[in-house]
Amino acid sequence: MGASLALAVRGHYAHITGVARRAETAHEALARGIVDAATTSLEEGVAGADMVILATPVRTIITQLGDLAGAAKAGAIITDLGSTKSEIVRAMNRLPDSLRAVGSHPMCGKEVTGLDAADADLYRNKTWILTRSTRTDDAALAAVKTLAEHAGAVTLELDPARHDMLVAFASHLPYALAVALVTAADQAGLNDPALWQVTASGFRDTSRVAASDVTMMLDILLTNANAVTGAIRDFQFSLDQLTAMIERKDEAGLRAYLAGAATTRKAHF
């Protein structure tokens, strides 16, 4: 996400420093010209920066926000690319008064990670959600909005709780279904390995996000547990309705249910 963003906005900013966990990644990002400078030290990387963008898993972002308190210069704008916002914004609210912070969530990603997957067009035409914290002023919000627009995204402002409820349905629930589907199929495949010979495009697409980065998704589920389990319960109600109609061979009810879903799907995509 971070390398893709650097590629997407280069030319709009005078100097971009990349901070990576591993020295190889830092060297490689510099060698490929993705960034102007690279380091493995967060403190060194953010020193003097006008804007700091945290592109790590959600719970790492929360830890790093604490680290920034003493490392970022006064007036710096802090933002992030994390997929849940309530806990991140709470951590932003705890930053010193001298820092400004805006929660961000670009609605895009890949199930592959690393520099090889970096893509300057990743953000193009995607929705990029902005959430205010108590450390957000209008100029900081505008600066992060401009960042999103330089990357080609379309911004939408939401409060953190509403954001987390909506993405629980739009993003975390599909992920939960994909991993539970793959897990159930894995069990069935132990009984009859021919299962994997008959999977086709339907299974492939429905299960795609199950290959997402585990640490990223673990942090998302743990920092949005209430909204995610709520969305799962609503889904289970829908699936129970469908199952009951199949069991009692309710042809009229099933046709209406399937037609409704097909119409909704076609209306939105």
Next chain:
Amino acid sequence: MGASLALAVRGHYAHITGVARRAETAHEALARGIVDAATTSLEEGVAGADMVILATPVRTIITQLGDLAGAAKAGAIITDLGSTKSEIVRAMNRLPDSLRAVGSHPMCGKEVTGLDAADADLYRNKTWILTRSTRTDDAALAAVKTLAEHAGAVTLELDPARHDMLVAFASHLPYALAVALVTAADQAGLNDPALWQVTASGFRDTSRVAASDVTMMLDILLTNANAVTGAIRDFQFSLDQLTAMIERKDEAGLRAYLAGAATTRKAHF
């Protein structure tokens, strides 16, 4: 499916007659050169044919098998492209001794239908399942296998019950999850329409098959009800495990579960 198959195997057969429900479709298929002749009459279309391929929804195939009893010539090979096999093979078993019949299921399809969606490459490198009936002899099986290979598919022979259990997991369960997901999101979207602004590629891919042809899927669910509800129950067990770990914030358990699903997904796709 039928028009795609005609496009895929033209040149391998001397004469292909298309049978369509609507006269416009028959005219259009002929005008586009998809078939050598076209009619809306099943009886007229199959008269004198060496091979008859039924490419309609499952319950229509079952009805048409009854109609073929008096319409197909002695020795004709009957096959179908239906997505469930037990009920179709039972109907094949009731055909007169003079007819030969082989159940088929090419594991491919599109969520759009009609001649505009016809695609000569639809079957290429896909798994095409063959199921014997009591009306199957080796020559008939070989002829349908050759048909599949002309279309570029790879054949796999399975008995009907095993086929239906496997595709319940591989294909019908993903469909059930997609329609239940879209239905649950539709309800959530009534409370907050911004939901549809934050759906991204994860929701799009996980829900893709919810746009499938309703009559086709209705017939599949109704003719494979036991296997489908069994697969749904196994899935619900997996989802319940996942939900419980999220609720109790079982980080180690969650990480193992998510990592297992990611590994399985990557191993098979």
